[in-house]
Amino acid sequence: MITTIIFAVIAVCALYVMLAYNKFVSLKNKTAEAWSDIDTHLKRRYDLIPNLVETVKGYASHEAETFEKVTKARSAAMAEHNSVAKTAEDENALSGVLKNLFALQEAYPELKANQNFLKLHEDLTETEDKIQKARRFYNANVLIFNTKREQFPGNIIAKMFNFAKQPFFELSENEKEAAVKPADVKL
Numbered sequence: 452m453i454t455t456i457i458f459a460v461i462a463v464c465a466l467y468v469m470l471a472y473n474k475f476v477s478l479k480n481k482t483a484e485a486w487s488d489i490d491t492h493l494k495r496r497y498d499l500i501p502n503l504v505e506t507v508k509g510y511a512s513h514e515a516e517t518f519e520k521v522t523k524a525r526s527a528a529m530a531e532h533n534s535v536a537k538t539a540e541d542e543n544a545l546s547g548v549l550k551n552l553f554a555l556q557e558a559y560p561e562l563k564a565n566q567n568f569l570k571l572h573e574d575l576t577e578t579e580d581k582i583q584k585a586r587r588f589y590n591a592n593v594l595i596f597n598t599k600r601e602q603f604p605g606n607i608i609a610k611m612f613n614f615a616k617q618p619f620f621e622l623s624e625n626e627k628e629a630a631v632k633p634a635d636v637k638l
Contacts, residue, residue, distance in 0.1 A: 471608040478596040482617050485589035486535075489620065492582045493528070493542065499578065500525050503552065503571045510562040511555050517548070524548045535618040542582075543622070549575070586620050593617040 504518055511517075524545040532538040553572065556563045563569075596617050600609040608614075 467604075468608060468611075471605055472612055474599065475596075475605075475609060475612065475614045478592070478599060479614065479617075482589065482592045482596050485585065485592045486620075489582065489585040489589055492578055492585050496545075496575065496578045496582065497525060497529050499571060499575050500549070503568070503575060506565065506568045506571060507552060507555055507562060510559045510565070510568075514555055517551055517555065520548045521545075521552055535620050539620050539622075546579075590619050590621075593619050 500521065504521055507514070508518060524541070524547075528538075528541040528545045530541070532541065556568070556572075596614075599605045600614055600616060
C-alpha cells in the first residue's frame with residue numbers, strides 16, 4: 452500500500468516535470484517564432500532603404516552627410532548581433548537617421564511630389580508599423596515565458612533545465628518620449 456502511494460507520488464511529480472518542461476519548450480519556440488517575424492520585417496526595411504536614399508539623392512544631392520549616416524546605420528543594423536539589446540540599439544539608431552532623411556522632404560517640395568518617393572515612404576511606413584506589431588507580439592511572448600519561468604514551481608523546472616530569461620525588444624528612450632507626449636496625456 453505505501454509502495455503504491457510512493458510510486459503514485461513519484462509518477463505525479465514526473466508527469467508534472469514533463470508537462471512543465473514541454474510548456475517551457477513551447478513558450479521558448481513561440482518567442483523564437485516571434486523574433487523571426489521581427490527579423491523578416493527588419494530585412495524588408497533594409498531592402499527599401501537603398502532605393503529611398505537613391506530617390507532622395509536625386510533631389511538633395513548635397514545632403515551627403517545624411518546619406519552617409521543612413522548608410523552607416525543600415526550597415527550596423529544589418530550586422531550579426533549576439534543580443535536582442537544590441538539589435539534594438541542599432542534599429543533605434545536607424546529609425547533616428549531615417550527620420551532625418553524624411554525631414555528632407557520639407558526642404559525639397561519637388562521630392563514631396565515624387566511618386567517613387569511617396570511609394571517608398573508609404574512602404575517604409577507600413578513596414579515600420581509591422582515591425583512595431585511584431586515587437587509587441589515578441590514582447591508579449593517574452594513576458595509569458597519570463598513570468599512562467601519566475602513563478603513557483605516553474606522556477607525550479609526552469610533552473611533544472613537551464614531555461615534562461617528572455618530579453619525584451621525595447622524602445623529607445625527617444626521613442627518612449629515620442630510615444631507619449633505631454634499633450635497626449637489627458638488628466
